[in-house]
Every structure is written in C-alpha cells, then in structure tokens.
Amino acid sequence: MNEHRFTLDDGDTTVTRDEPRPPLYRHRLRFENVKGEGGPGPEGSTRRAAPDLAVVTCACGLGTDVLASDDARLLYEEHRNLIRDEITAGSRRP
Template sequence: MSEHPFTLDTTGASPAADRTSRYPHHLRYEKPAGAARTGPGGPTLHALSDLTVVTCACGFTTAPLPNDDARLVYEEHRNVIRDETA
C-alpha cells in the first residue's frame, strides 16, 4: 500500500471557525417571534406570517417587514456583501 501524499493537520481550528473569521456574513430570513396572532374568535388568517425579519451575522437586523420589502432589503444587503468581498 502506498503512502498518502498529504498529511492531516488536526491541530488547527475547525473549518467552520475559519470560515466565520474570514466571512462575517450569514444573511437569512426569519419569521418574527409570536408569528400567530389570535383575535376574539380564535386564530386569524392574517397572522404575522406575512412579515419577515432579515438578519445577518455582521449584526444587520431589520424590524418585521412585509415579505416584498424584506426581499428588497435582503437583496440590497447581499449587494453590499458582494461589493465588500470584490
């Protein structure tokens, strides 16, 4: 059996730790807390499900926004990230 041409370095940090130190962004959509509102007759169909919060690991967070507005904010921040890494 032949020797492998590489060695495994297990003394360093995990790949996830390396990735977060070089890339401080993790952009995502989240539903706001308390996503189900109830009315006088019980749960309503117009719950907070049509609201979305946009968050990023860099500290960027929005207030609950309508889905279309949240999508626009997400795209704007994604463009900022792209420009930052270029």
C-alpha cells in the first residue's frame, strides 16, 4: 500500500475558474394548483364551481400566468420532455 498520504499541505490546492460554474440543476419544474374563485352563475342560480387553475414555473425562467389546469398540464409535460431531451443530448457529448 502507498505510504504517502495526501494532505492539504502537500501543495497548492486552489482551483480557479475563468467562468462561474453552472448550477447543478438548471431546471426545477413545478406545477402548482391555484384556488380559483367561482364566478356568479346565470341569473337566479347559485355561484358556479371554481375552475381548476394552475401555474407552471421552472428555474430556467419558465413562468406562466394562471392557466386552466388542462392547459397548464400540457405545458408542464412539453417542458418536461424538453428537459429530458436536453439531458439525453448532454449525456451523448464526448
């Protein structure tokens, strides 16, 4: 077995970079349900049920206004697929 043990005193261990290192995770995709207010129903009826609303956000800069839940889910899935493709393309680089 090697007799030499590495210590911090063995040399200059300072590492410098010219450019900042990118964050480990560029994406942090979130789908958040929003409590919607039901609007008034037609004359003579009670209030309608609140529509399902949601917001989609990601650390890469994606951010939506309040959307119908189905539309938000579609956008979420499309962005998730883009993230998957980005990761797959990155793993194939030499």
